[in-house]
Amino acid sequence: MKLTDEELHELAAKQTALGELRGTPAADPVNVPMIRHWLAAMGDENPAYLERGLAPPAMAQVWTMPGLRDRPKDRSPVDDLMAALDASGYTGVVATNCEQVHHRYARVGEVLTPATRFTGLAGPKRTALGVGFFATWTVTWYAGDDEPVAEMMFRVLKFRPREKKPKREPYPLRPAVNQDTAFFWEGVRQGELRVQSCADCGLPRHPPGPLCPQCRSANRSYAVASGHGSLYSYVVHHRPPVPGRETPFVVGVVELPEGVRVVGNIVDCPIEEVAVGMPLRVTYRTMDDELVLPMWTPGEP
């Protein structure tokens, strides 16, 4: 049944209120053959596990995976919400976060039992994949009756896939994606405006580059900018013609509160209303089947 955004939040609150639901205990106790198989597949040569009869902690979920066995699915507070999101058009799914807490390592011979609780629904939010909800839940694996061994928080984005349009002509101007700029374009894909910063002195810099102009460090990091800024300067491009673009268009230099200026098109604004100092916010434009470009639209400061 198709639910409104409000009804989805109501369902999420109901599922959260269910608290933790126990699943079926693992089919097999923590065992050496499965550990050995995992270590070989991962290329993990750490001798600690087999010497001490311990499972690699990241294996926690493996013990309770159904695998190819056909077994009844555990009742989980997550399933109803996922089904409701699907029915409401949010059929796309992509995992965004996985966080594990390991209280101790599981020991050979122990039988782990999973328990799942739904912890939150956020959205709808606009992302580069489409509009969607972030759903979060936690699975805890218990040894014996109630000793938690490991916990895993898992977050997925359930999104409304963009309508499949007939294949578009590829936009002729492609950004240069290379080792220096890949983080930026990955951010655009995720609906984030990323600004490179020096991992040593913290200086933000844009456009991205290999070296810090302040301390010469090659250690790089980035911060996610708020996506707000103000117009520092601009030009209106009339000619020559630009492949793939209709003239005239506005190219602006946008000053970000994060301390850098970025170049981008100003859109959704009559050219005569473009003015230095105007508040802007970032927006993402799909140029063709693959390319999304960040642009700037009038917005609150």
Place this chain on the structure above:
Amino acid sequence: MSGERDVLPELSIDLTPTLVVSTALATMDPTPVHHDPALARAQGSKDIFLNILTTMGLVERYVTDWAGPAAVIRRIDVRLGVPAYAGDRLSFTGKVVSRADGELTVEVRGAVSLGDHAVGAVTLTLPEGEDPC
């Protein structure tokens, strides 16, 4: 805190189809996109790709390769990015970002040709005198 001793050696892993399939088996994950190229492509993927359990396992391996067998993993936090397809190469870099009372936090980045596959932090404890730095 940014001396050379705080930087983990880089680890590059060739994501052969064998690795993608054998880790899918070892993690008990029969989802076809991790072993069936035709099906993965039919669903819009370029090829088969690593499952998340494997990503977590490789992040863990990267850190314990460096920290040694005495290390005890306490937390693994990963933000997931672009898929890690068969035929690509996954390169890990990392550095220690905090250290107190025998507890270390290592920032880890696992990149493939498309960009960041996994970015996160691993917290571990070490018995006294075992700090790899």
